[in-house]
Amino acid sequence: MQRRGSWCGETHIQKATFFLQDLLGVDAGFDFILYRHGPFSFDLRDELSSMQADGLLELAVKREGYGPTYVPTQFSEMFLERFPKTTARYMKQIRFIADELGDKGVAELERLATAFFIAHRERIASVALRAQRLVELKPHISLPDARFACQQVDSLIERARPFSPREE
Numbered sequence: 001m002q003r004r005g006s007w008c009g010e011t012h013i014q015k016a017t018f019f020l021q022d023l024l025g026v027d028a029g030f031d032f033i034l035y036r037h038g039p040f041s042f043d044l045r046d047e048l049s050s051m052q053a054d055g056l057l058e059l060a061v062k063r064e065g066y067g068p069t070y071v072p073t074q075f076s077e078m079f080l081e082r083f084p085k086t087t088a089r090y091m092k093q094i095r096f097i098a099d100e101l102g103d104k105g106v107a108e109l110e111r112l113a114t115a116f117f118i119a120h121r122e123r124i125a126s127v128a129l130r131a132q133r134l135v136e137l138k139p140h141i142s143l144p145d146a147r148f149a150c151q152q153v154d155s156l157i158e159r160a161r162p163f164s165p166r167e168e
Contacts, residue, residue, distance in 0.1 A: 006102040009067045010048065014040055015109040016097050022120050023160050024093045034137065037106070038113040096163040100156060111141055111149035119153055127151060
């Protein structure tokens with residue numbers, strides 16, 4: 001995601017992983033709930049901490065006054081090279097999500113992920129009803145922004161169809 005302009009803070013990783021699992025069916029095994037800034041997994045937060053402890057990720061400060069960025073370590077690059085079949089299995093899905101979300105800021109990711117959560121988990125079909133629900137859950141989001149996020153999610157769902165994993 002960094003190669004595509006992402007800040008790669010925890011929020012970015014949380015939302016990307018949520019979309020990988022719920023939109024594309026990648027079974028990463030994390031449970032997501034609707035939390036302060038949209039879908040969030042406490043299990044994923046724990047996993048990120050474990051990856052830091054194992055020397056696979058480190059936190060770096062890009063700019064003073066902003067949250068840190070997760071950066072893969074040299075050890076993680078070598079680790080991934082040992083498992084080419086495993087890393088290749090979902091590479092198309094990962095690239096799709098990185099391309100779609102890489103340049104998004106935290107506020108936009110919150111709107112999109114929450115809009116998708118509503119569409120996918122609450123199964124509300126109407127854009128207007130989903131937008132109203134989004135504003136109900138996140139009153140700081142304006143109705144026009146909520147509507148736009150719901151429309152963007154519908155478009156994302158369509159573009160994602162070719163990247164859904166096939167039954168093996």
